[in-house]
Amino acid sequence: MIRKNERFLTQIYALADFLTIQAAFLLAWWLKFESDLIPHVAPLPLSDYAIWSFVYGAVALGIGFNIGLYVPKRKKRFADEIFKAVQVHLISAFVLLSLLFFFKAVDISRMYLFMFFVGSVCFISIYRYMVKSFLKQFREKGYNKQFVLILGAGTLGRRFYENLKQHPELGFDVVGFLDDYAVEHERKHIHYKPILGTVDELEEILQKTLIDEVIIALPLEAHLKYGDIVRTCEKAGARTLIIPDYFDILPSKPYFDNFAGIPLINVRDIPLDEMSNRTLKRGFDLLFSLSAILITLPLLLIIAVGIKLTSPGPIIFKQERVGLNRRKFMMYKFRSMKVLSGHSSDTQWTTENDPRRTGFGTFLRKTSLDELPQFFNVLFGHMSVVGPRPERPYFVEQFKEEIPKYMVKHHIRPGITGWAQSNGLRGDTSIEDRIKHDIFYIENWSFLFDIKIIWKTVVNGFLNKNAY
Structure with a gap:
């Protein structure tokens, strides 16, 4: 049973957010029009701004309730909470600006609005962090506990219990286990919480013991009991959660979908499957790549001349790669090696002191300047600015047999840079580590994540000690 105070706390959060927004309004008003810190003309009356x-506060609360900002947060990460709060205020800011335009409120100070938006986000982030820290300490001391009963003392149940012990700040206390093989489990794992009885004794246990949540961690062969278990829990007012016995094959954030009226577990929820996200990312790709080409055009011409003067052959090297949905495309690079047969370049890694490289090509590879033509791949829709790096078909066939989940990277467009590359996994580095980073990116994509990766790529520099 989720205690009623959680619903009350979410209402308090909403009220606190609204009051915080009004506090940010007063501070922005004072800074802009009363403090003499910022030059200003005679403002509109305070009531007009108020x-x-x-209106902004009401819009922010409405959007917050709509996108799930005001839900019980015991199981939520603080970073996720703040990210959602930033989303709420960005959308609210857009709505407010639209309303100002519609009602022709052109005399509202834009500097004031900027300070108001920034202040609202900062104040809400600070007070929520303080509340989160207080609740963490409060729960670690044993207050506001929620009591959990685990059905199943086997591997699944014990693993959940061990994981829960690592997070005392969540305030969950495991009362014990129910299992039909109590003697066997207690003999092997005497350090765990007690086994209070069998699964069939669930109703009796719920009647005499305060239990908030029942975790079903039973093996698949016990699935016939699930219906009775859920009905028993709901009769007692306890919340029921099920850990699938096949959870090891699920991603870190499984997504429940609905198809033809039947609930389905989406084994890998990909944010870029949504049209709105794909449109946003594609629009950014077009704008960024076109800007990059125009800005680096003089450099592109210099590199082209340098290649022509230092070695015979074409300026651009085209190589087949595997991209979105396993479709093949020709990726462009500035040529950094002597002209070779296609088979040789498609099936061999470059090595340190590789005799196939030209002198000028070595410089291009070390500085990553040979990658610049890939902005044209982005314009043509083969690639994205940010995404997993594409590989040659020969190695894709090899890696998919050797590295688990390798082919997941092809669910989205490949990129010029990616989460793996921005963390130093470039050139001659672990393919397994790269795939882990790629899958994390695919499952956690956001527009701000892309900006972070681009920024890290720029800050870390383009020199690559692992590029041969």
């Missing part, structure tokens, strides 16, 4: 502040 009206829009109330």
Whole structure:
């Protein structure tokens, strides 16, 4: 049973957010129009600004409730909570600006609005962090506990219990286990919480013991009991959660979908499967790649001349790679090696002191300047600015047999840079580590994540000690 105070706390959060927004409004007003810190002309009456502040607060609360900001947060990460809060205020800011335009409120100070938006986000982040820290300490001391009963003392149940012990700040206390093989489990694992009885004794246990949540961690062969277990828990007012016995094959964030009225577990939820996200990413790709080409055009011409003067052959090297949905495309690079047969370049790794490289090509590879033509791949839709790096078909066939989940990277467009590359996994580095980073990126994509990766790539520099 989720205690009623959690619903009350979410209402308190909403009220606190609204009051915080009004506090940010007053501070922004004072800084802009009363403090003499910022030059200003005679402002509109305070009441005019106050009206829009109330409108903004109401819009932010409405959007917050709509996208799940005001839900019980015991199991939520603080970073996720703040990210959602930033989303709420970005959308609310857009709505407010649209309303100002519609009602022709052109005399509202834009500097004031900027300070108001920034102040709202900062204040809400600070007070929520303080509340989160207080609740963490409060729960670690044993207050506001939620009591958990685990059905199944086997591998699944014990693993859940061990994981839960690592997070005392969540405030969950395991009362014990129910299992039909109590003697066997207690003999092997005497350090765990007690086994209070068999699964059939669940109703009796719920009647005499305060239990908030029942975790079903039974093996698949016990699935016939699930219906009775859920009905028993709901009769007692306890919340029921099921850990699938096949959870090891699920991603870190499984997604429940619905198809033809039947609930389905989406084994890998990919944010870029949504049209709105794909459109946003593609629009950014077009704008960024076109800007990059225009800015680096003089450099592109210099590199082209340098290649022509230092070795015979074409300026651009085209090589087949595997991209979105396993479709093949020709990826462009500045040629950094002597002209070779296609089979040789498609099936061999470059090595340190590789005799196939040209002198100028070595410089291009070390500085990653040979990758610049890939912005044209982005324009043509073969690639994205950010995404997993594409590989040659020969090695894709090899890696998919050797590295688990290798082919997952092809669910989205490949990129010029990626989460793996921005963390130093470039050139001659572990393929397994790269795939782990790629899958994390695929499952956690956001527009801000892309910006972070681009920023890390720029800050870390383009020199690559592992590029041969």
